[in-house]
Amino acid sequence: MSDTPNCDAELDTSGLNCPLPLLKAKMALNPMASGAVLKVVATDAGSQRDLxxxxxxxxxxxxxxxxxxxxYTYWLRKA
Structure with a gap:
């Protein structure tokens, strides 16, 4: 999977329902440096809209x- 971005941290929220994947992603991003990439794995379809x-x-x-x-897998670059 060479087309997927590298990540600085990974968060697995599998099995968690809305809004937990979003809240955990937000908490994981907080201490990260600007420009860092967080990979989030989720099984809740609502995470698409939320993230x-x-x-x-x-x-x-x-x-x-x-x-x-x-x-559902997302790569978020922190602002």
Whole structure:
């Protein structure tokens, strides 16, 4: 999977329902340096809407996202 961005930290929120994947992603991003990339893995379909909206509102960049067999993966670059 060479087309996926490198990440500085990884967060697995599999099995958690909305809004927990978003809250955990937000908490994981807080201590990270500006420009660092967080990879988030989720199984909640609502995470697609939540993380896209969060990135837009908070000024973070959603570099890449995948959805495969009910697993949603996001790469967020911290603003």
């Amino acid at each position: 896209r909206t969060f990135a837009q509102l908070a000024g973070h960049t959603l570099l890449h996202e995948t959805a495969e067999a009910g697993v």
